[in-house]
Amino acid sequence: DQQVKQNSPSLSVQEGRISILNCDYTNSMFDYFLWYKKYPAEGPTFLISISSIKDKNEDGRFTVFLNKSAKHLSLHIVPSQPGDSAVYFCAVYTSGTYKYIFGTGTRLKVLA
Amino acid sequence: EAQVTQNPRYLITVTGKKLTVTCSQNMNHEYMSWYRQDPGLGLRQIYYSMNVEVTDKGDVPEGYKVSRKEKRNFPLILESPSPNQTSLYFCASSYRGQGDKQPQHFGDGTRLSIL
Numbered sequence: 001d002q003q004v005k006q007n008s009p010s011l012s013v014q015e016g017r018i019s020i021l022n023c024d025y026t027n028s029m030f031d032y033f034l035w036y037k038k039y040p041a042e043g044p045t046f047l048i049s050i051s052s053i054k055d056k057n058e059d060g061r062f063t064v065f066l067n068k069s070a071k072h073l074s075l076h077i078v079p080s081q082p083g084d085s086a087v088y089f090c091a092v093y094t095s096g097t098y099k100y101i102f103g104t105g106t107r108l109k110v111l112a
Numbered sequence: 113e114a115q116v117t118q119n120p121r122y123l124i125t126v127t128g129k130k131l132t133v134t135c136s137q138n139m140n141h142e143y144m145s146w147y148r149q150d151p152g153l154g155l156r157q158i159y160y161s162m163n164v165e166v167t168d169k170g171d172v173p174e175g176y177k178v179s180r181k182e183k184r185n186f187p188l189i190l191e192s193p194s195p196n197q198t199s200l201y202f203c204a205s206s207y208r209g210q211g212d213k214q215p216q217h218f219g220d221g222t223r224l225s226i227l
Binding site: 004044104 | 147171216218220
């Protein structure tokens with residue numbers, strides 16, 4: 001019973017184009033939604049996040065959108081760069097439980 | 113430099129031989145957590161700790177133990193390892209579970225192989 005799903009295991013995008021990574025969740029009680037990036041042989045690193053009271057958050061080339069009615073989260077990377085090639089995990093957090101739940105990850109490949 | 117340090121980075125061992133994976137952070141974080149990463153399953157939380165002497169189960173705690181005797185250290189103990197615990201393990205820390213305000217910092221991982 002996966003509460004957080006990333007239905008696309010992989011995605012390839014041309015350099016300079018937009019990358020859109022998607023994440024669906026089942027529980028409307030989640031407070032915060034986060035994206036982490038992971039390179040091989042390294043731990044995940046925090047990328048960007050959004051709280052449940054907002055629907056958009058931007059940080060440079062990265063924008064996270066939250067659609068609460070659809071229980072859908074997306075990460076937009078514009079423009080995509082080869083250095084963005086990594087595995088991206090979405091994660092959710094509930095203040096009351098102090099627990100994090102991660103998705104299964106999407107491997108992004110940005111082609112030069 | 114702010115960091116989460118895990119040891120060992122790699123370990124091959126046999127079924128039933130007790131092992132401990134250490135985790136240490138130098139950021140004075142209250143919250144620490146252990147995850148395992150498996151193909152197709154993403155990162156799953158094993159245990160977490162809100163502060164010294166306060167620990168709680170994550171989604172996959174079976175077969176694992178933890179302790180939090182000091183703020184900086186959060187070891188993961190496998191009392192009797194089995195092959196299904198072969199995985200890539202990550203330790204993480206943050207200020208007390210603040211969600212987006214204080215995201216987690218991760219170690220570089222420990223690859224465990226249980227034969």
